[in-house]
Structures are given as structure tokens and as C-alpha cells.
Amino acid sequence: GAGVSQSPRYKVAKRGQDVALRCDPISGHVSLFWYQQALGQGPEFLTYFQNEAQLDKSGLPSDRFFAERPEGSVSTLKIQRTQQEDSAVYLCASRALGGGSYNEQFFGPGTRLTVL
Amino acid sequence: GENVEQHPSTLSVQEGDSAVIKCTYSDSASNYFPWYKQELGKRPQLIIDIRSNVGEKKDQRIAVTLNKTAKHFSLHITETQPEDSAVYFCAAPNQAGTALIFGKGTTLSVSS
Numbered sequence: 001g002a003g004v005s006q007s008p009r010y011k012v013a014k015r016g017q018d019v020a021l022r023c024d025p026i027s028g029h030v031s032l033f034w035y036q037q038a039l040g041q042g043p044e045f046l047t048y049f050q051n052e053a054q055l056d057k058s059g060l061p062s063d064r065f066f067a068e069r070p071e072g073s074v075s076t077l078k079i080q081r082t083q084q085e086d087s088a089v090y091l092c093a094s095r096a097l098g099g100g101s102y103n104e105q106f107f108g109p110g111t112r113l114t115v116l
Numbered sequence: 117g118e119n120v121e122q123h124p125s126t127l128s129v130q131e132g133d134s135a136v137i138k139c140t141y142s143d144s145a146s147n148y149f150p151w152y153k154q155e156l157g158k159r160p161q162l163i164i165d166i167r168s169n170v171g172e173k174k175d176q177r178i179a180v181t182l183n184k185t186a187k188h189f190s191l192h193i194t195e196t197q198p199e200d201s202a203v204y205f206c207a208a209p210n211q212a213g214t215a216l217i218f219g220k221g222t223t224l225s226v227s228s
Contacts, residue, residue: 033215042205042218043160056214099214102148102167107159
């Protein structure tokens with residue numbers, strides 16, 4: 001079946017612009033994660049959804065970052081007033097079961113954001 | 117807070133040799149340890165994982181060992197092939213169990 005998909009794959013923004021990144025998880029997956037991966041680094045956790053509930057947003061670096069998953073499927077990560085340090089690959093992952101279960105997270109291909 | 121340390125950061129081996137990557141974690145309550153492989157420009161993909169009720173797990177040329185007392189776990193790749201060249205990440209759950217904490221990655225280069 002289809003894996004996790006993300007759009008756009010590449011986004012170039014001018015400093016100060018707002019951007020919206022979309023994630024389509026595997027159908028039926030309960031858990032959805034957003035990670036930020038800087039060049040040469042491992043993915044760093046941003047936020048976690050269980051169905052439509054955002055249960056953990058402790059990794060969001062500032063109040064310019066906002067994520068939602070209103071119907072418990074598709075999720076959007078929004079970054080307001082982008083800054084150069086926001087340049088990174090934003091990875092979405094989904095997992096079949098809810099929190100506290102340790103099963104495979106399936107990653108999407110990522111959105112590479114470049115802020116000029 | 118939770119932390120995952122990974123070594124080495126780069127590893128170069130000849131085709132057919134073995135490769136070992138080591139990780140340590142800080143949260144003694146952690147009980148799930150996955151390893152992901154990420155090729156250049158691609159998504160991370162799970163290659164093997166281990167839960168704390170076992171000490172070792174093997175899948176063909178790949179094995180993972182876990183020492184809960186020392187809070188270490190390692191990835192072993194035998195008979196390496198050029199297609200094993202990639203960045204490998206270890207990970208462990210955060211304390212809340214809501215996400216994975218990743219190591220900084222090991223760039224493995226296998227030369228033929």
C-alpha cells in the first residue's frame with residue numbers, strides 16, 4: 001500500500017514568509033510525528049499526535065511553529081515568519097498504534113525547506 | 117533529560133569486513149531500540165529493532181545487541197557490501213513514550 005507522503009518536497013521561502021508543510025500518513029495509523037533534520041544531524045522531535053489530539057509539542061522550537069491534525073489523518077506543520085535557522089528537512093512519520101506502544105515509525109520523504 | 121550518544125560518527129570499511137556502531141542511552145526505563153538506515157536524500161528506514169526483554173536479535177547480516185545494565189546497544193553488520201553505505205541512526209523512546217530520540221548518526225562507507 002501507499003507509504004507516508006509529504007508535500008511539497010522542496011520549498012524555498014524568503015525570510016519572514018509563512019510556509020505550510022503537509023503530511024499524509026499511512027491510512028489508519030493512529031500516531032503521527034513531526035521531526036526536524038538539520039544537515040548532517042539526526043531527526044529531532046517536534047510534535048506528536050494521537051488521532052486528532054496533539055499530545056506532545058515540547059519539541060517545537062518557538063511559537064512560530066504550529067501543527068494540526070484536525071480529522072486525525074492529514075497533518076499540516078505551519079511555520080510563521082520563517083528565519084534562516086528554520087532551513088532543514090522536515091520529516092513526518094506515522095505509526096499504527098497509539099502512545100506507549102513501541103512499533104515501527106514509517107517516515108515520509110521529507111520536505112526540504114530553504115529560507116533565504 | 118533523555119540523551120542518545122552514537123559512535124563513531126564516520127566508519128570506513130572494505131567490502132566483506134564487519135562494521136560495528138555503538139549507542140548509549142540515558143533513560144533506564146527505555147525498552148525499545150530501533151536502528152534506521154538513511155541513504156542520501158532518502159527517508160530513514162527501519163532495518164532492525166530490539167526490545168528490552170531480549171539481549172540480541174539477528175536478521176541475516178545484521179544483528180543488534182543490548183546491554184540494559186550498561187545502557188548500551190550496538191549494531192553489527194557482517195560481510196559488508198557497497199550498498200550498505202549510508203547513514204545509520206540509533207534511537208530510543210523519550211521518557212513520555214511519545215517520540216524517538218535519535219543519535220547523531222554514523223556515516224558508513226564500504227569500498228569495494
